[in-house]
Amino acid sequence: MEKVWLKSYPPGVPAEIDPDRYTSITALLEESFRTYGAQPAFACMGKQITYRQLDDLSQRLAAWFQSRGIARGERIAIMMPNVLQYPVALAAILRAGYVVVNVNPLYTPRELEHQLKDSGAEAIVILENFASTLDAVIAKTRVKHVVVATMGDMLGIKGCLVNFVVRRVKKMVPAWTLPHHVSFNDALAVKAPFKRVEQKGDDVAFLQYTGGTTGVSKGATLLHRNLIANVLQSAEWTAPALAKLPAGTQSVTVAALPLYHVFALTVCGLLTIRMGGLAVLIPNPRDIGGMIKELHGYSITTFPAVNTLYNAMLNHPDFDKLDFSHLLVANGGGMAVQEAVAKRWFGKTNTPIIEGYGLSETSPSATCNPVTAHEYTGTIGLPLPSTEISIRDDAGNELAIGEVGEICIRGPQVMAGYWQRPEETAKVMTPDGFFRSGDVGVMDERGYVKLVDRKKDMILVSGFNVYPNEIEDVVAKLPGVFEVAAVGVPDEHSGETVKLFIVKKDAALTDKDVFEYCKTQLTGYKRPKIIEFRSELPKSNVGKILRRELRDGRA
Numbered sequence: 001m002e003k004v005w006l007k008s009y010p011p012g013v014p015a016e017i018d019p020d021r022y023t024s025i026t027a028l029l030e031e032s033f034r035t036y037g038a039q040p041a042f043a044c045m046g047k048q049i050t051y052r053q054l055d056d057l058s059q060r061l062a063a064w065f066q067s068r069g070i071a072r073g074e075r076i077a078i079m080m081p082n083v084l085q086y087p088v089a090l091a092a093i094l095r096a097g098y099v100v101v102n103v104n105p106l107y108t109p110r111e112l113e114h115q116l117k118d119s120g121a122e123a124i125v126i127l128e129n130f131a132s133t134l135d136a137v138i139a140k141t142r143v144k145h146v147v148v149a150t151m152g153d154m155l156g157i158k159g160c161l162v163n164f165v166v167r168r169v170k171k172m173v174p175a176w177t178l179p180h181h182v183s184f185n186d187a188l189a190v191k192a193p194f195k196r197v198e199q200k201g202d203d204v205a206f207l208q209y210t211g212g213t214t215g216v217s218k219g220a221t222l223l224h225r226n227l228i229a230n231v232l233q234s235a236e237w238t239a240p241a242l243a244k245l246p247a248g249t250q251s252v253t254v255a256a257l258p259l260y261h262v263f264a265l266t267v268c269g270l271l272t273i274r275m276g277g278l279a280v281l282i283p284n285p286r287d288i289g290g291m292i293k294e295l296h297g298y299s300i301t302t303f304p305a306v307n308t309l310y311n312a313m314l315n316h317p318d319f320d321k322l323d324f325s326h327l328l329v330a331n332g333g334g335m336a337v338q339e340a341v342a343k344r345w346f347g348k349t350n351t352p353i354i355e356g357y358g359l360s361e362t363s364p365s366a367t368c369n370p371v372t373a374h375e376y377t378g379t380i381g382l383p384l385p386s387t388e389i390s391i392r393d394d395a396g397n398e399l400a401i402g403e404v405g406e407i408c409i410r411g412p413q414v415m416a417g418y419w420q421r422p423e424e425t426a427k428v429m430t431p432d433g434f435f436r437s438g439d440v441g442v443m444d445e446r447g448y449v450k451l452v453d454r455k456k457d458m459i460l461v462s463g464f465n466v467y468p469n470e471i472e473d474v475v476a477k478l479p480g481v482f483e484v485a486a487v488g489v490p491d492e493h494s495g496e497t498v499k500l501f502i503v504k505k506d507a508a509l510t511d512k513d514v515f516e517y518c519k520t521q522l523t524g525y526k527r528p529k530i531i532e533f534r535s536e537l538p539k540s541n542v543g544k545i546l547r548r549e550l551r552d553g554r555a
Contacts (some may be wrong), residue, residue, distance in 0.1 A: 237370075
């Protein structure tokens with residue numbers, strides 16, 4: 001395979017990284033704890049903790065876990081939004097030699113039960129807001145040790161007020177019992193010795209569960225080496241932009257995406273720690289006004305987000321109050337970045353959205369546009385250092401430049417397989433070590449990859465392939481449209497036809513306006529035949545619009 005993309009790399013970005021540079025993620029964390037001790041590491045709701053404090057607190061929690069007799073390699077779940085307790089729990093679990101199982105706090109009892117049983121988790125760190133969900137299923141799982149945190153645990157005197165508001169005013173904590181649980185602060189207070197654990201790159205670090213969009217949610221087994229590789233790949237890729245940061249200035253990353261999601265875990269969490277930066281944690285990114293208020297006073301340098309979050313911020317009246325004068329990198333991922341949103345963002349911040357691509361199975365980043373770009377490319381960029389992208393047909397044959405096929409990925413960030421599912425792993429791994437993404441794409445002669453769409457989201461109209469991303473990108477440019485999703489619905493004449501779900505920005509927008517606009521932008525078979533206006537669209541935990549729920553009539 002000729003690596004045509006290397007000729008498009010920005011100056012200074014290497015073709016390869018060394019995934020064995022650190023023996024484990026623990027070694028990476030502890031290097032930063034030593035190097036950046038006095039600098040703030042994470043901030044949330046007006047409170048900051050330094051790298052030295054993160055070192056101390058995580059070591060104490062790690063010692064508590066070890067004192068419970070939990071064997072090395074056991075799985076420990078974290079079920080929390082972006083609060084200060086999350087990075088403490090994350091570092092503690094890894095340093096004690098365990099495996100992190102990230103859990104979406106908004107899971108239903110059924111979803112939580114599946115993930116805890118599938119992973120075999122023996123312990124969990126959970127925010128009390130979601131303890132009632134655990135209460136409903138814990139008896140059916142292996143979980144023996146429960147650490148319950150409150151929103152105010154690490155906020156000092158302010159914490160009492162926060163807990164009162166959360167519990168009594170907003171009534172955000174349903175009743176729960178969980179006998180024999182221990183509070184987060186009590187676990188930290190236990191005087192127990194911390195035993196250092198020797199870890200290797202091939203040890204399991206995370207079970208990162210896929211969203212279940214292709215069936216039962218599966219755990220991507222991510223090794224220490226996988227995450228180290230992706231952190232180093234991301235560091236090298238963003239270096240040309242971050243080199244512009246004045247000497248002695250700390251980078252500030254907005255952590256609005258949930259850290260339990262692999263995109264934020266790597267880019268907002270591990271990469272920020274490795275660089276000695278400050279991550280500003282946003283517990284509820286759906287409250288755009290509250291998030292903007294939380295970010296006041298920070299000189300933001302890095303802002304990873306998804307298209308829907310960028311769009312929602314741009315449409316908020318307080319957006320211009322934020323300081324983006326020092327913004328160097330805006331990483332777009334999780335879903336396609338729409339040209340209309342990208343152009344508005346650049347116009348407001350003078351910084352392009354650098355769209356990338358990845359999956360839970362690739363830790364996650366596999367491709368990204370160069371940070372030196374100054375315009376919207378409509379692509380997901382180039383393969384990252386030490387990463388190969390092969391476009392293949394259904395038989396596994398590599399296709400020529402310019403031909404559309406399945407995006408297949410090989411590199412040190414690719415998972416070891418699905419947790420205890422060898423048959424499922426075999427379905428997605430090729431004999432020569434490439435991961436079959438299930439996404440359709442094409443590579444041009446410069447090595448740039450264009451994501452056409454998910455195989456399963458493709459709409460077949462009279463034998464023609466119609467890709468929702470293209471339709472959505474076109475319709476999103478119509479001034480009266482706030483959000484749009486395109487899905488295929490049965491049609492007696494053409495097999496399928498395109499249906500749009502639209503959230504209006506302009507209340508005066510009509511379906512006739514949309515139909516007339518699409519006539520000027522799309523060929524006949526691509527044009528929507530049905531339009532449904534909604535007050536909101538169903539989204540995943542990171543804000544990705546869930547087409548499947550719309551298509552199946554579940555939303």
